[in-house]
Amino acid sequence: MEFDEIQRKIKTLIEGPVQAIPDETMTKIRKELGQKCPTSKKLFEEAKKNIPGGYEHQLVINDPFVVTMKRADGSKLWDVDSNEYVDWLSGAGAIILGHNYRPLREKIFEVLQDxxxxxxxxxxxxxxxxxxxxxxxxxxxxxxxxxxxxxxxxxxxxxxxxxxxxxxxxxxxxxxxxxxxxxxxxxxxxxxxxxxxxxxxxxxxxxxxxxxxxxxxxxxxxxxxxxxxxxxxxxxxxxxxxxxxxxxxxxxxxxxxxxxxxxxxxxxxxxxxxxxxxxxxxxxxxxxxxxxxxxxxxxxxxxxxxxxxxxxxxxxxxxxxxxxxxxxxxxxxxxxxxxxxxxxxxxxxxxxxxxxxxKAAEKAAKMGDKFVVKMNDLFETHGVPYFAYNFKSIVQYKTYAAINMDIRIPGNVENALYRNDCVGNIATAMLAQGVVTKRGASGFATLAHTDEDLEKFIQAFDNVLKMIPH
Missing domain, CATH: 3.40.640.10 (Type I PLP-dependent aspartate aminotransferase-like (Major domain))
Structure with missing residues (x-):
């Protein structure tokens, strides 16, 4: 997507109404997560007594609690309750070969011997x-x-x-x-x-x-x-x-x-x-x-x-x-x-x-391209002004454009904060469906991501859009 078109679409989002997941729906989602991840919920309560805020990383989803992960492999994460997630956060961009990439792991093990x-x-x-x-x-x-x-x-x-x-x-x-x-x-x-x-x-x-x-x-x-x-x-x-x-x-x-x-x-x-x-x-x-x-x-x-x-x-x-x-x-x-x-x-x-x-960068970039096409098709199907774009394997999808608001304009700070909460709600709703994102607004494609992983993301976001009145 060209820069001028991105700017035009951002302007449309900022000037348009905010259509959010209803509060009652979010209450149900949070309850479902608690039932699905009881061990994580318990560990989070304990963590809050020992770690400021209960967790270390600022980009993880913390609503209603932070899920504790136990294993990572390829494009997947598994939590302490054995739930599987497709990971599009990719270590906040640290991963491009896929989690626990074996050839690299083996080399590190060799070095550790000495x-x-x-x-x-x-x-x-x-x-x-x-x-x-x-x-x-x-x-x-x-x-x-x-x-x-x-x-x-x-x-x-x-x-x-x-x-x-x-x-x-x-x-x-x-x-x-x-x-x-x-x-x-x-x-x-x-x-x-x-x-x-x-x-x-x-x-x-x-x-x-x-x-x-x-x-x-x-x-x-x-x-x-x-x-x-x-x-x-x-x-x-x-x-x-x-x-x-x-x-x-x-x-x-x-x-x-x-x-x-x-x-x-x-x-x-x-x-x-x-x-x-x-x-x-x-x-x-x-x-x-x-x-x-x-x-x-x-x-x-x-x-x-x-x-x-x-x-x-x-x-x-x-x-x-x-x-x-x-x-x-x-x-x-x-x-x-x-x-x-x-x-x-x-x-x-x-x-x-x-x-x-x-050729990790090139292959991950192709997945980023597919991601954007699929997301924009989905948004068009639902008739919403949301849109996606990418820089190679760095994918961005705009729903509320909170970060793009000019906070020098009176009233925009409060508006941006509300929109940011709405973005967070999307991330929580995605997490409940087994998809990890970067606060529901962006992600990083990797060599390990498959078409099946992408379809799971699209299906989860489709479900989210069905929750939002529009």
């Missing part, structure tokens, strides 16, 4: 993995492992400031770049500012600037505004648009950002935590024909094995991370006991090999 993750010294897979990454991503001359995408993004803006001798960082409104102090600004929803920045001193944001998605004119205005105030160190973007393309950007947007960065002497930072090796082995930068100065990676780098994150880019920039107290130049502090450990690096090395061999 070392553990706390060996601390250089291991051979560290070099092998980096050379493999460089093979696929030409913009990377030097690469450093981290333990998460959050750490990689922290390191990226730190080294950008060191290299350029400038302080200001521009992000695209709504973009998610981890939970570090400076990055929890204008996250998820453009215009939200510091609404989610609890416990973070406001001075942490004095050098962070947010620009509305797709507004290259506003971006250049910020460059001009700060040109005489020591300038902009870098611009960090999710190349598909904020929230993995939930707020999509125009096809020429990334190229426009690249040109402005070059014009004003700022570094372009691509956050490819989700898109790296999923949009193709060359990532989103190859897809868009853009050469960022720095690129961050995360979850898919090791296919979900811990602890996963990394930053790569130009040698003259990355050399500021040179380790050791004898390093002569100005050094950027970025260290950690488990950085580049044998498990992480072996999982990266072998995982990327298997992704290339299996």
């Amino acid at each position: 070392v553990n993750s706390g060996m601390y010294y250089m291991n051979e897979y560290e070099l092998k993995a980096v050379k493999m990454i460089k093979k696929f991503v030409p913009s990377i001359e030097l690469f450093k492992f981290f333990q998460s995408g959050t750490e990689a993004d922290m390191a990226a803006i730190r080294v950008a400031r060191t290299y350029t001798k400038k302080k200001k960082i521009i992000k695209i409104g709504g973009g998610y770049h981890g939970w570090s102090d400076q990055m929890v600004y204008d996250t998820h929803v453009p215009g939200s500012g510091d609404l989610e920045a609890h416990g973070i001193p406001r001075h942490c944001f004095k050098d962070m600037i947010s620009v509305w998605p797709n507004d290259l004119e506003a971006l250049e205005q910020k460059f001009k505004e700060f040109e005489k105030k020591k300038g902009i160190a870098g611009v960090i973007v999710e190349p598909m648009g904020p929230e993995s393309g939930n707020i999509p950007v125009a096809p020429d947007f990334n190229k426009g950002v690249e040109e402005l960065c070059q014009k004003y002497g700022a570094l372009l930072i691509f956050d490819e935590v989700v898109t790296g090796f999923r949009m193709g082995m060359g990532g989103a930068q190859k897809y868009f024909g853009v050469k960022p100065d720095l690129t961050t990676f995360g979850k898919l780098l090791t296919h979900g094995y811990p602890s996963t994150g990394g930053l790569g880019g130009r040698a003259d920039i990355m050399s500021y991370f040179a380790s050791g107290i004898e390093a002569g130049q100005e050094k950027v502090m970025a260290s950690g006991t488990l950085l580049g450990n044998p498990i992480t690096t072996a999982a990266t090395y072998y995982g990327l090999q298997f992704m290339e061999k299996e």
Whole structure:
């Protein structure tokens, strides 16, 4: 689906009435889940006494409780009550070969015979993995492992400031770049500012600037505004648009950002935590024909094995991370006991090999294409304004467009929150039918997903649409 059509359809959803699953229907669904998953329900009550909120991951479905999973294989999950689920969350994008991919698992087992993750010294897979990454991503001359995408993004803006001798960082409104102090600004929803920045001193944001998605004119205005105030160190973007393309950007947007960065002497930072090796082995930068100065990676780098994150880019920039107290130049502090450990690096090395061999990105993308066709046919059959689109294997389906609302407009915050609850209800209704999604609004296709898995998703969503008065 073309960008302009996506924007037009989003506008229609925002301006139209909200048609939601009735409260009485949701009450029945929650009761059914409790009966279907009694052990999970019990464990969740116990977990709330030991874990804040009762669970760790922010993208899992928590209404009416979090289901406890026991096993994962291929495209499926099984909970502690032996219920089977088709998983379209795919580890929040960490999985593309399928859960528990055996060839990779066997390689990790082999490595574990000789070392553990706390060996601390250089291991051979560290070099092998980096050379493999460089093979696929030409913009990377030097690469450093981290333990998460959050750490990689922290390191990226730190080294950008060191290299350029400038302080200001521009992000695209709504973009998610981890939970570090400076990055929890204008996250998820453009215009939200510091609404989610609890416990973070406001001075942490004095050098962070947010620009509305797709507004290259506003971006250049910020460059001009700060040109005489020591300038902009870098611009960090999710190349598909904020929230993995939930707020999509125009096809020429990334190229426009690249040109402005070059014009004003700022570094372009691509956050490819989700898109790296999923949009193709060359990532989103190859897809868009853009050469960022720095690129961050995360979850898919090791296919979900811990602890996963990394930053790569130009040698003259990355050399500021040179380790050791004898390093002569100005050094950027970025260290950690488990950085580049044998498990992480072996999982990266072998995982990327298997992704290339299996043509995982291409095959998963074909499933993403099928997903969108089937979903849009379903929406048309029901006569609803909902729609689906995809970026290769990253699939998005819009029902209420809560995240796309302009919260600068009076009344839209409350409206967006209500719509977000409606999206959550769809996710709960899907879960009750044995389908796991990312909050009922998006998902990630994998090599393991079959036509049968897709049909189960479509049938479940068909049932959901029948619940909604329209």
